[in-house]
Amino acid sequence: MCTGSCAKCLGGTLIPLAVFGFLANVLLFFPGGKVISNNDNLSAEVWYFGGIIGSGVLMIFPALVFLGLKNNDCCGCCGNEGCGKRFAMFTSTIFAVIGFLGAAYSFVISAVSINKGPKCLTGNNTWDYPFHNGDYLSDQALWNKCQEPADVVPWNLTLFSILLVVGGIQMVLCAIQVINGLLGTLCGDCQCCGCCGGDGPV
Template sequence: MCSGGCAKCLGVTLIPLAVLCTIANILLFFPGGTVQDSNGISTEVWYFGGILGSGVLMVFPALVFLGLKNNDCCGCCGNESCGKRFAMFTSIIFAAVGVVGAGYCFIVSAVALNLGPKCLITNPVNGSKEWNYPFKDGNYLADHDLWRLCESPENLVPWNLTLFSLLLIMSGIQVVLCAIQAINGLLGTICGDCKCCGCCGGDGTV
């Protein structure tokens, strides 16, 4: 497959992933599907991993990848393949930006899954109600009986677990796709794009 065509496929895949990550992060602001004040929202949600990292920041690489297929590869310093090669080199930089953004979302999601959600619990010392993190080191993942420690909002644990797991998976896929484009861009920089302008010359000959 041409390096430009491969980049376009990656860009087409990254766009819906970015949208889904943004939606997942927004839903996390409504713990258990309810409206809460800032005290009732986990700190990790405010890091905007899905909105900024895998969302907004991922749009730029995706658009660049989409445009590579139609990029004019001719007319640069008398070398027809120079323009295409420069475009593919630029895509490596944007791929690195995508890896950073998706990697940020991946780390935030992993930390959030390990800590568990912030919820309304009964303080064992004075019996008062407070918003806090009742779980430690992901112990709630294997022991569903611990979920009852979260008294409110209802169904908060599966809500957070599902959404942060989706963010973890989707951001991981984004990292892989951007890494593939980094390799693809390197190959495109060295060899050019298919036979559009040739791999060794600007006259279409190989």
């Protein structure tokens, strides 16, 4: 596969993942599917915007760059027609690194939140984090420690798990593009590298 075609495929996959990550983070502001009266009672990790910024906004720009590489018609330089395409592939590598860091941010925030558990109203009528070191993950009976919001434990666990998976996939795809971009930078077009049977440019 040509490096440009590979990048386009990766970009097309990153777009829906970014949307899923963005929506998952937005839904976390409505624990149990309900509007909470005091935003201070939301889990702190919700406000870190892992899905909105990390897996969302910071992923859109790399995805758009990747999508545009296949039909990139950068002008050559110094009499070398492939120079522009090599530079475009190198630029995509930089964006891939940015995307990787954004996805890693979302991944770490999600992992921390899953282990920590949600903030909720406990039996002593205070809003706190009643779980410790992910103990609630293996003992569903502990979920009763959260009195309000209703269903906040499965709600947070599901959405942060989605963000964890999305972030992990995005990290892998961006890592692939780093390698793909470096190959495109070194090899230039398909004909140079001998891939795609030398039948077309990047």
